[in-house]
Amino acid sequence: MRILIVGAGAVGGYFGGRLLAAGRDVTFLVRAARGQQLSDRGLQVRSPLGNINLDRVPWVQAADIQGAYDLILLSCKAGQLPGVMDDLTHAVGPSTLILPLLNGLRHLDALDQRFGAAHVLGGKCFVSLDKLADGTIVHFNERDDLSFGVRAGHDGAQVQAVADALAGAGFTAQLSPDITQEMWEKWMFIATGGGITCLMRASVGDVVAAGGVDLICDLFEECSAIARRAGYPPREPVREAFLQVLTQPGSALTASMLRDVERGDATEAEHVLGDLLARRLPEDVETPDRSVLRLAFTHLQAYAARRRREQP
Known part of the structure; x- marks a missing residue:
């Protein structure tokens, strides 16, 4: 499964870093400055659940996206969503699923309108994180729960494939029967x-x-x-x-x-x-x-x- 992590801030960097360290096919969609930082320093996560130090971190800018991804993990700030949706134009294909981890619910309406509700899962995470000026991500406690689930019209086998991809990646991932x-x-x-x-x-x-x-x-x-x-x-x-x-x-x-x-x-x-x-x-x-x-x-x-x- 090809996974695109939108953003390498605290949330995207943490879950994307765990997935990458577990051998998943992960690419980060970032701006040039953050991409250069990842190229120069790699990705470091300090966590009581185990540190991550990755020297090689695949990343791409929006203009360089080649082909659709199977799963897009959306971890941007709410105010960045309009621009991010534009960036995802060439990353979303007929079978792409988008898993947003934004706070609140307003973003679901925007994503549904842009890409169609059948492409948009419900999702939330409970994790206390921060990103330092040098790009290091700090995890403050021992909780890193990520839940996701079907909202409307999703193929069961496709959603199960997402669950399989997220399982065993160093954080708690759960397919929820009532994600809303x-x-x-x-x-x-x-x-x-x-x-x-x-x-x-x-x-x-x-x-x-x-x-x-x-x-x-x-x-x-x-x-x-x-x-x-x-x-x-x-x-x-x-x-x-x-x-x-x-x-x-x-x-x-x-x-x-x-x-x-x-x-x-x-x-x-x-x-x-x-x-x-x-x-x-x-x-x-x-x-x-x-x-x-x-x-x-x-x-x-x-x-x-x-x-x-x-x-x-």
């Missing part, structure tokens, strides 16, 4: 974690120490109400597990969005918080004028406005 439910649940989790740690500019443990558990729970319940009305309420074991993580005293957990803010980078606030807020009705929150979700999103929008003003 899992994507909604992850969305609730990252919206809560990202919203609260960015709003407070602090880790989960710091927010708990400041007496903010009620704000964390209010934000999670607000996100859950939106999911519930959409037909995807969080399953009770998942809800309990998420709240345990999000209210853990002493936890050093922060969202990748907070790391983006601290570096002065663009964030995925619109895709993660804004889209969720846009789906909310007044009855989804007891006091709409005191919505923690709206406050967190406004905070990040103000950050973005200041960033545009100071870095035109």
Whole structure:
């Protein structure tokens, strides 16, 4: 199976690196600067589950794509998706499957419209990663779950071939019977974690120490109400597990969005918080004028406005 990994950032570099180290036929689609970095330094991943050091890393730019791929693992940022879809014009053939690992759900509509729903799987990953300035990818914990599943009109044998290609590659890969439910649940989790740690500019443990558990729970319940009305309420074991993580005293957990803010980078606030807020009705929150979700999103929008003003 020919696999194209779109992006060699934290997520793409981690899962693509694991697949490449396991002997899969992997090529990275990257910009010239990242490609040169991969040629000069290779790909390094520091992980408690085992480091990866690859000297030879196949990569390509969009203009040089030759022929369609069997599987495209999409790991770009939400704001990059329109350009990435243009880049994939010659990589998508009649039997290509696209597995997006973006946050939220808005990207599915864009991919369906561009390539057809039969080409687009549902997917999500749970992994805490960052990419350093020198290109090294750092894995912060021992979790690296990737789930994917059928949304509509996919050939069962073709999807099973994807499962076989991802199996045994050094990370946990699971073919989910209900991937849309899992994507909604992850969305609730990252919206809560990202919203609260960015709003407070602090880790989960710091927010708990400041007496903010009620704000964390209010934000999670607000996100859950939106999911519930959409037909995807969080399953009770998942809800309990998420709240345990999000209210853990002493936890050093922060969202990748907070790391983006601290570096002065663009964030995925619109895709993660804004889209969720846009789906909310007044009855989804007891006091709409005191919505923690709206406050967190406004905070990040103000950050973005200041960033545009100071870095035109």
